[in-house]
Amino acid sequence: MTAAETGPTTATGPGEYWGERMGTADRVVVGIFVGVPFVAVIASIVVLWGWGVTWHDLVIGAVMYLIAGHGITVGYHRLFTHGAFKANRPLKVVLAVAGSMAIEGDPITWAADHRRHHQFSDKPGDPHSPWRFGHSIPALAKGMLWAHVGWTFNNEKTNQQRYVPDLLADRDLVRVQQWQPLIALFSFGAPAVAGGLWGAGTWDAGAAWSAFFWAGLVRIGLLHHVTWSINSICHLTGDRPFKARDRSGNVWWLCLLSGGESWHNLHHADPTSARHGVLRGQIDTSARVIRIFERLGWVRDVRWPDERRIAAKTVKT
Template sequence: MPPLSFPDGSAETSDGDRSVSKTRSDALSKILDVPAFDLPATSPPRRRIPRQRLSFAGQLWTFLGVTVPLGGLVAAIVLLWGWGFSWVDLGLLLGMYVVTMLGITVGFHRLFVHRSFETSVPVKVALTAAGSMAVQGTMLQWVGLHRWHHQHSDCEEDVHSPHHGGDGLLGFLGGFWHAHVGWAFLADPPGLERYTQDLRKSPSLRAASALFHFWAVLGLLIPALLGGLISGSWAGAATGLVWGGLVRILLVHHLTWSINSVCHLWGRQPYRSNDESRNNFIFGVLAMGEGWHNTHHVFPTSARHGLRWWELDASYWVIRSLSAVGLTWNLKLPSAEAQEKERQ
């Protein structure tokens, strides 16, 4: 497994050369080739470890995390009947969706899991906060599980593959449920912290990840406060909490989980991969580029998942825009030759 970076700040290109280029003064980041099937940094050897169910308390908290946002949707429907739906509610829903979804896609996924670009510590902390507001677990847990997934994708050891539920319709539905949300009711694989050794070296990132519950509550308070201030009423605060908080969490949850389930079942496979990952147009758009999942599994360290002009990738647009103002650099992209080599 070739390393992606070195202590002196240099980066490795697909041909093994080290390219030392980390200047923030560049208008645009340096483009680096990306090797196909590069595993995440610091991943231990592959091994099969049976996962146990969470404790009763752990399962209860997970159940609440899954169902309370669903209850928010029910409340939103009731509010539609009584109070209607304002432009403020829509703005809070979309605004909080964009912030927290980007925290997951740009921060947790492309930066922390795959190190597809570099940035400063303040930006890393901000992305940790935004991703934590999506209420999908701590940053370090999320990264560890996702690196595990890439190392064992669609094998029996995969933490959330839809392909091991058994035969027949019930087996298919069981596999889909497990990949979508059932996996969250299982305990983390033993030794998962070994998959995040690189991130644990940073005191700032350890602290930001440990503040998960604070960020999660803040993600509910912000839309409630904004809704109340803009409308000048407690009713506005309540609808802000429901739409910008609970309904938004539900939306981000199921868009993220659909990458694990839907995008390993339905869609195109333009590249040769060692698993069942698929490019799915619907989730490519709704999940800010994450739905180009086959492309991502073949070029996991690429900052851009939608490599075709028509493959919308809002997360990459954000990363690229940040690079234009010096906030990100050393973006990694596969060369045209590498793309053609892996195409099927």
């Protein structure tokens, strides 16, 4: 792995690069961009329970969320982008397909953007920093919108020959890249089929449409929002116990939905670490999945953090 792939890990310490910490007004901005969409999703489920959403929809949606979500966190992020472990060929392909089911693009393009993010984290060149437009409240509001979703509409493309030549040379990943339309169709269609066939004995078109909406559209929308929150929220707020050259922070309330990705400060302090939640009580389901794969003999050369490495990156108080 090169510096372009992982980003420099030399740090100045929290706050030394960016200056002042967030104030109350800044936190209000965070609450608006993050809290309102989550509340809306929860409220819609409560209001429509028994009429527009059923427990079948929630079960199917949860299973699909876990598969696609960990395809992103374990496959796209920790394996393809940072090389935190090596996977055997069948698992590599499965993780690439699972990540593609999140409808966040193909693994090659995703990894290229993320490696560029690490090289220029929260500086000019970072494709999705919330600090892009400055530190004022209007600038942060604009930056949050940019980091969360606006950057995905940007015409500027990451140079893949520069950032991911190793992935471009992987014929399996190139094939998965070519399969994107079919994988997307499966990601939307599988919940509808499962919902339509579950428990009715015959095809239930109403149940199929309900599962398509909740376990397809809403599930993908929620996963997108969580993934984008790592780009926006976790670079604006959160605890920073580790040395990093940017404003990456740990946001505990996102850890379960993000599969442990929201322990973002450690990740930017040590990008190739297979586990991001390294402190007591920090749940990291993606690291648990990697551990299971390791015990099954499907992955090797896992870069687990050790006490000495963690201590070296901890901010001295």
